[in-house]
Amino acid sequence: MELRQLEYFVAVADEGGFGRAAGRLHVVQASVSQQIARLERELGVRLFDRTTRRVGLTAAGEQLLPEARAALASAARVGQVAAEIVSGRQGVLRLGTARAFAERVHPALDALADQAPGLRVRLVQDTRERRIDSLRSGESDAALVRGGRPLPGLAMVHVWDDPLFIALPATHPLAALPRLEPADLAGLPLRLAPRDRNPAFHDLVTGLLRTSDTDVPPGPHFTTLQETLAAIATDAAGGSPSWTVFDLVGELPPARRIAFRPLLGSRSPVSLAVRAGPLSPAIRQLIAALETAAVRQTRTHSSPVGGGA
Incomplete structure (x- = not known):
């Protein structure tokens, strides 16, 4: 079963005929007829009663039509979510961090939540070495690390x-x-x-x-x-x-x-380590939020953590 077959099924039901459905879909009528016949064979039921004067849904067709609409809506939603993930507006970022960075990170996440409500950041606190190992293995998407020296296979973006x-x-x-x-x-x-x-x-x-x-x-x-x-x-x-x-x-x-x-x-510089290559929109949004939060906090107050991050 293909999404195109379901799309043709819904179009014929909405338009009440194969010719009008073909016009709506911008295809020839024969293509619509072929796809509907193929769908009926795959489902094992007849979807339409065809006469010389009209095309109407069978009882099975009436029962399956809402399911077809729901399937098409779900497929459209998948595409929409994928587009939002690509744009950085939605998704999950796994960020390796340490307790020492909490005062900078949490305000940044609050700002990020306002800018991109669909983008969630999952914090994973660990040692510096494990943060880097998790990033290299793909278990995390980014890691905050003290220092700015290059690390093999990773890019370092200074954040504060x-x-x-x-x-x-x-x-x-x-x-x-x-x-x-x-x-x-x-x-x-x-x-x-x-x-x-x-x-x-x-x-x-x-x-x-x-x-x-x-x-x-x-x-x-x-x-x-x-x-x-x-x-x-x-x-x-x-x-x-x-x-x-x-x-x-x-x-x-x-x-x-x-x-x-x-x-x-x-x-003492702090960098966001990411895998080498172009930065995704989500990572760019995270970097901007971290930088903004750091600037705001520097203007207001500061507090120590003993160099263990």
């Missing part, structure tokens, strides 16, 4: 920057400065997570220090932001000051005996 902030003991002389440069921190032990936990962030920080020709000794490893801040305050009281650095994407955390200072001239 997070400022970097320093946390150091409030009693340290550097805390008197309104902002710090990497060179100011020379000789002060740095609490940084191991590279295998977060290569992009580790490389960003060490790259900043290397570019400024700043030598800092390694301190104990960064664990979580709150634990690390508590350790900095405790160790400073014991005469062993140290510092750490984190991405600021919200409001500063409450921390006693800790001073927070912006790291001058530094930014």
Whole structure:
């Protein structure tokens, strides 16, 4: 059974004759007759009573006509939905993300829902490595990642920057400065997570220090932001000051005996990783929403997450 046969069936029923149906369909009458006869053979029922004066539906034809109309409507809907998916107005985007990005992502999704109500974004929180693996395997359509360096087989689209902030003991002389440069921190032990936990962030920080020709000794490893801040305050009281650095994407955390200072001239880029090739309309809409939300939030407020994304 073909959709064309159902279309001919409905046309004959609506027009009350094969000739008028052929005119409506812009085909010859013989073609209409052939397709109706073929449909009747496939269904095993007679659809029309044919006389020299009129063509009318049989009882079976009357019962099958609503089903034929519904089938044609469903087929048209399939085409309409497909067109909306192609245009980016409808569909499902599977986005790999991390908790650290939530403050940027959720406002962007709200904006996207207003622009394209039929386009849904399914968030999948995972580690950076698994986000990238899922993207390469086709399990996700895009992934937010810290950093902007190219990844094999993927394209990186920069969507926002997070400022970097320093946390150091409030009693340290550097805390008197309104902002710090990497060179100011020379000789002060740095609490940084191991590279295998977060290569992009580790490389960003060490790259900043290397570019400024700043030598800092390694301190104990960064664990979580709150634990690390508590350790900095405790160790400073014991005469062993140290510092750490984190991405600021919200409001500063409450921390006693800790001073927070912006790291001058530094930014932590966040990119949307996608498979190489032309960007789909849906991905372009997502990128625009992420960029817009980031700009709006930068103008209003910011809050930290400890560099683990």
